[in-house]
Amino acid sequence: MQYCYFxxxxxxxLFDLYISVIIDGIVSILGVHRIKFPHRxxxxxxxxxxxxxxxxxxxARYDIKGCEVSRWTDPAPEGSQIIVVLKxxxxxxxxxxxxxxxxxxxxxxxxxxxxxxxLNVLDYSLLLAHQPLHQDERHQSLSFASLIVRTxxxxxxxxxxxxxxxxxxxxxxPEDDSTLLLSDTDGRCTKPVGDAESATPCSDTAELSxxxxxxxxxxxxxxxxxxxxxxxEQRYFIGIIDIFTVYGFKKRLEHxxxxxxxxxxxxxxxxxxxxxxxxCQWVQDHTK
Numbered sequence: 001m002q003y004c005y006f007x008x009x010x011x012x013x014l015f016d017l018y019i020s021v022i023i024d025g026i027v028s029i030l031g032v033h034r035i036k037f038p039h040r041x042x043x044x045x046x047x048x049x050x051x052x053x054x055x056x057x058x059x060a061r062y063d064i065k066g067c068e069v070s071r072w073t074d075p076a077p078e079g080s081q082i083i084v085v086l087k088x089x090x091x092x093x094x095x096x097x098x099x100x101x102x103x104x105x106x107x108x109x110x111x112x113x114x115x116x117x118x119l120n121v122l123d124y125s126l127l128l129a130h131q132p133l134h135q136d137e138r139h140q141s142l143s144f145a146s147l148i149v150r151t152x153x154x155x156x157x158x159x160x161x162x163x164x165x166x167x168x169x170x171x172x173x174p175e176d177d178s179t180l181l182l183s184d185t186d187g188r189c190t191k192p193v194g195d196a197e198s199a200t201p202c203s204d205t206a207e208l209s210x211x212x213x214x215x216x217x218x219x220x221x222x223x224x225x226x227x228x229x230x231x232x233e234q235r236y237f238i239g240i241i242d243i244f245t246v247y248g249f250k251k252r253l254e255h256x257x258x259x260x261x262x263x264x265x266x267x268x269x270x271x272x273x274x275x276x277x278x279x280c281q282w283v284q285d286h287t288k
Contacts, residue, residue, distance in 0.1 A: 025112040026240045027051060027127075027227075051227050051239035057131040058237070061085045064126040066275075066282035067266035069258070088282070096128070096238075096287040098231045105229060105238070109283045112240055113276040122275040123245040123268050126283070129237040138233060247272050 028049040035043045052058055063085050065071065071088035098105060109126070116124060227239040245251070254269045266278070 025108045025227075025238065026115075026243065046244070048241060051127045051241070052129050052237050055129075058129045059131055060129065062087065062091050062128040064088055064091065064128055064279075064282060065123070065268050066126075066279040067268050069262050069265050069267035091128075091286065094286070096130075096231070096236055096283075097234065098229060098236070098287060101229050101231065102287050105287060106280075106283060109240075110280050113279055116240075116243060117272045117276040120247050120272050121243055121245060122247050122251065122270065122272045124243045124275075125241050126279060127237070127239050127241055130234045131237075133230065133233060133235055137230070137235075 029046055030049060031047040033045055073084060073087050073090060076082045076084040227237055229236045229238060251269055258267045258269055
């Protein structure tokens, strides 16, 4: 999970945002909470769905705002186990390579940022991470039985790490009564109830353990789960977070001060309209 503290936000704005954030690219809000301490100020916080899941093979993580001031982070030393979230300037010279998925991402970012602009919100971040695809996912030489295995593992609650210690990409795959399902108990493909009773051995059941261990993707070429997009060589985890900063009086003053302090440079505190257009332009320039 991701946790974020927020202050000076009206209840009506928070309620509207909590109800409205159902857009694919924006991280789902799982809860809005308050902690009361004796003789101290109340603390409000939200719980959001993690963008980086499953994270076992992620190579790098980035927090993107589409600007340059204070947007560099020193990478972790080689061999270090510390996870460092890098920033815009660290990503320069790289691209999100999606091919056929690129128009979808550009359109989705545009929809999400326009939605936040209408709420007068700024200073949100586009979280980005990537990991290499497995060999069979890269070439997509999959049998139908293999796809059935992946689909069933995606919708089976017992496949989540909470229940079995197994990593799986969360997603919603519509049930199809005509689809064959793979039985975990005997390794045979059986037809749904109502059809003629039959069962035939599945040649790909040996792959089930590999999928279970290696967090294989579910259905290449079809709609991906939330925040997961596959390119030809890399899998990308993408989502918008930190969506509670309203462009009020304090932020307007901060904007004026930063214009004087950083003339000719781009920084995060700008109007929601400018912020929206700039982040869309960043995605346009860094995808192919």
